[in-house]
Amino acid sequence: MYDLLIKNATVIDGSGEASFVADLASSGGKIVDIAQHISTQARLVVQAEGLVLAPGFIDVQNHSDSYWCLFDNPSLDSNILQGFTSMLVGNCGTSLAPLLSREALKSSQKWHNLSGTNFNWTTFSEFAETLSSMRFGGNVGSMVGYSTLRRGLIGDAHRSLSEAESSVLLEAFISALKAGAFGLSTGLSYSHEASVSELELYDLAKIATEHNALFSVHLRDEAEHLAESVEEAIEIAQRCGVRLKISHFKVRGKANWYILPEVLERLELAVHQGADISLDMYPYTSTWQPLYTYLPKWATQAGRDGMIRMLGDEVQYKKILSYLHEHSDLLRDLVVASTSYQMRVIGKSFGLIAERLGVSVEEALLEVLKNGGAEILVFDACLDEQQVRDLLLHPLSVVATDGGGFNPAGATKHADKLVHPRSFGAAPKFLAFMRQDKKLSLETAIAKLTSVPARIWGLKNRGQIAIGNVADLVLFNPLQIDSQASLVNPFHTPVGIQKVWVNGELAVDGGAVTGNRSGVFLRRL
Ligand SMILES: [Zn+2]
Structure with a gap:
């Protein structure tokens, strides 16, 4: 009796070689058999006609x-x-x-x-x-x-x-x-x-x-x-x-x-x-990165505390502002992804934030940087x-x-x-x-x-479907698989992924997490 038997899957083994239709069995978290027809029984049998079975x-x-x-x-x-x-x-x-x-x-x-x-x-x-x-x-x-x-x-x-x-x-x-x-x-x-x-x-x-x-x-x-x-x-x-x-x-x-x-x-x-x-x-x-990285290097070299001190100094502030002024076209479209800034600015561009605050784009950026906490991330469509x-x-x-x-x-x-x-x-x-x-x-x-x-x-025994390798597997519909997440609505789960196994345990079923949490901490060697 195997733990898992996947029947008639289109196996893409990860090596880059051509796919083939086969049954795959796993037990004890390992792939134990791959053959055209496996007749041994299993605790879980999955019919996979038309679906691709790939390594995790x-x-x-x-x-x-x-x-x-x-x-x-x-x-x-x-x-x-x-x-x-x-x-x-x-x-x-x-x-x-x-x-x-x-x-x-x-x-x-x-x-x-x-x-x-x-x-x-x-x-x-x-x-x-x-x-x-x-x-x-x-x-x-x-x-x-x-x-x-x-x-x-x-x-x-x-x-x-x-x-x-x-x-x-x-x-x-x-x-x-x-x-x-x-x-x-x-x-x-x-x-x-x-x-x-x-x-x-x-x-x-x-x-x-x-x-x-x-x-x-x-x-x-x-x-x-x-x-x-x-x-x-x-x-x-x-x-x-x-x-x-x-x-x-x-x-x-x-x-x-x-x-x-x-x-x-x-x-x-x-x-x-x-x-x-x-x-x-x-x-x-679009990239996703800390807002401070848009400042000149000399303004951030002394760490976050040093940067905040500089922003509080009138002369330095003006120097930073004029540096940013040269890049204001690019800064205008940066969208705030996260910050603890008091005003609601998440999902808004600096162009819009500047308008709301009644200041220039560069001033708006420095205002958020100064008062928005240590973790300020932005999206940049560059x-x-x-x-x-x-x-x-x-x-x-x-x-x-x-x-x-x-x-x-x-x-x-x-x-x-x-x-x-x-x-x-x-x-x-x-x-x-x-x-x-x-x-x-x-x-x-x-x-x-x-x-x-x-x-x-440098991972061993993973990344390829082969007998003896760990049963980290993904079963998906190749005609449907797609992402649904966007910059505006990032928390959307993908479509077309039917099942995922981690160390032989079912981790995702029908596009939802099973809660099995069978993943482990991996060490080199
Ligand atoms: Zn990086």
Whole structure:
């Protein structure tokens, strides 16, 4: 007697090879048989004619830790409802461990209000122990955030590390790797990593290489200096031989879109020469990011407290204002996604907010920044739709959410907050695009969601349907699958996904979460 028998499914095994119709059986959380006809009985039998059975999708760019979803909403609904069964967190330079001091956690305050949050760990090993005692909707693994390490050591200071500090930092990274961390992530565009030198990065990347771990890069610049920023990433991959992933790859700003072909050519050449580089991306044209990132770098370098002090100083305020004035066309259309600002501004553009306040767009932005709390996020429609679609087809790209696991009831639960729709719809939207464009086979598209990200992550026994592998599975209707989430109504669940299994347990049934929470904390090795 098997635990589960899925009959007559169109199996797309994740390898990119052609689909085939078969039965699949699992027991004890593992795939135990795949054959044209399996006659052994099972506790649960699912008829799957006309439906695609694929490996559970793998999200190599997830923020469920820094958005605090792991604790606020451990069922990670919005991730598993779209077919993701494993999520890699600790991205963009920020992880929840190790905490070399209390300052370390401040790295995540740009995404989540930390007041009132509790945690009982300092080392990665203690963090792993805490998370291992929890049950999640999907599996979760974590990298170490470079900013988390650095701020734990030197707080808000912007300087290079002393030799002694550097060795403490490298030791902390090594012990995190030994405790199961999957690699290191950087957030080079954020204020606290702006002064990080390439040499610091090389030291870390070399350690990652020695441990066969991942090095994830949130580029220094995704706009006019994209080419140099990508060059920096290529240099790390080539010099250190590290497996490198560029996070949420894109070109921001219409004036910069023309750079893409040249950058892609450069990346292709590097990969051709042997560098191990991949790009993760989401199929949307709007970004979701902290509002402070629109300020000039010099205004944010001293951390949030320093920035607030500057905004309170008349001379500095005017300097910032005139910097913003040059970019006011772009700022006008930014839409506020979350803030604790007293006036109702969620879902409104700065153009509209400025009108209501009777001030200029730049003044409105600074007013919200000054009085809207630490966590102010905005949507910015700065990407080109055709480029996004073309990039999705590129052999180096995989699809990831760059989002968190939120509750679909969020629309009513958090009326004061919008999340990016990619948290609910990245995978289904990508598969719907592929169905419309007909430029990529479904088999190749599924590989970009499964075996390819599994290799990037360094996950074993997942990402491919094969006997002996873990029974993380998605059953969906290829003609229907699509996202329903939008910037205005992000808390909508996708259509076309019938069932999702995590470690052999049914996690999603009929488009709703079962509440089984069979996901576990994953460790490297
Ligand atoms: Zn990032």
